[in-house]
Amino acid sequence: MDTVRRWTRTVAAVGAIALVAGFGTTAGADAWDARQPGPAELFTGTDGSTNYFRSxxxxxxxLDSHSASMVATMGSNTPRVNGPQWxxxxxxxxxxxxVYHPSFSESDWGCSVGGSIHIPAYATRELPAPGDEWIVVHNKDDGTIKSIWGASKSSGQWNGSCGGNWPAASGGGAASKTEGVGTGAEVQAGSGFILNSEIQTGSIEHALYFTSTKSCRAFRAPAGKSDGDGSGNSCLPMGARMQLDPSVQxxxxxxxxxxxxxxxxxxxxxGGYILDSGGPGPISGIGVAGDDLTDPSRSPWQRPGNGMRDGGILDNVGLDGSTGAxxxxxxxxxxxxxxxNGQ
Structure with a gap:
């Protein structure tokens, strides 16, 4: 399941940042607190796994010996914030x-969520096509992060194209996967995504998720594979970690x-990791988890709340998906x- 598909189905909707729900009103914040993950609960690596995201x-x-060439591929490109589709x-x-026992339409990727997945009744998936229709669930009781790609609900049953299963404390890297599939780098779906709780606190305490149209066939940890096809000194290896110069004020x-x-x-x-192939720019697509619970147009299971609407959680902090954001x-x-780790 190479997520480059999702980025090439439409240009207008790609290359931006998405966020989680419930910011902007007391009622929305309270609803979010009860329903969605806090910043210290995901990609933590507390089971002894390498802590790629929170280190x-x-x-x-x-630095990579070709760092300058890689950054030069950006040209004047500015990363954008993912629209609701992503x-x-x-x-x-x-x-x-x-509890659900999803069936999967793909047969070649070892799709699995370990047999079953608990999904809250109010949950929605990522928006329909041209998105990938992801839903990700952190089960605090069994300590797992399970996800369904191409998720849909019919006659009270969740099914999908494929799925994956990670230990919640493992940090989300490819090496810690239990079964199934993740992103184009094979990391846990949602790893590095900005959470609404972080918007509430005003601090993002982990590395971010990026996509690139200049990704290499080569990959490095935390990636376990690459869905890119580039080669040479200027393409970005899947899993490459980027940092903004600390001298910037x-x-x-x-x-x-x-x-x-x-x-x-x-x-x-x-910093941030290249974890998928996609665009529109050479370095683009910072990821954040979606569903603004304060959106009156929200409609489980098929339509999450849009935080980019006027007065939405993304809009409130200036992340509206525009080129200038x-x-x-x-x-x-x-x-x-x-x-x-820069060593």
């Missing part, structure tokens, strides 16, 4: 939530929104680490 980049990290929905669940970026400043700081402290960040000052 800060050390001072003076070793917002992976992520929910907390427990064994008391409804994020708090004083002229004209920058609150959302831009949060992303700027996160890119200095934790992140243009105050000096993306030409990115650099690519030699390894995930």
């Amino acid at each position: 800060a980049i050390p001072a003076n990290p070793k 917002q992976i929905t992520i929910y907390d669940a427990s064994n008391s939530d409804p 994020c708090d004083t970026l002229s004209g920058a929104s609150a959302g831009e400043k949060m992303i700027c700081v996160a890119m200095q402290k934790y 992140l243009h105050h960040i000096p993306w030409n000052k990115l650099r690519v680490l030699a390894t995930w």
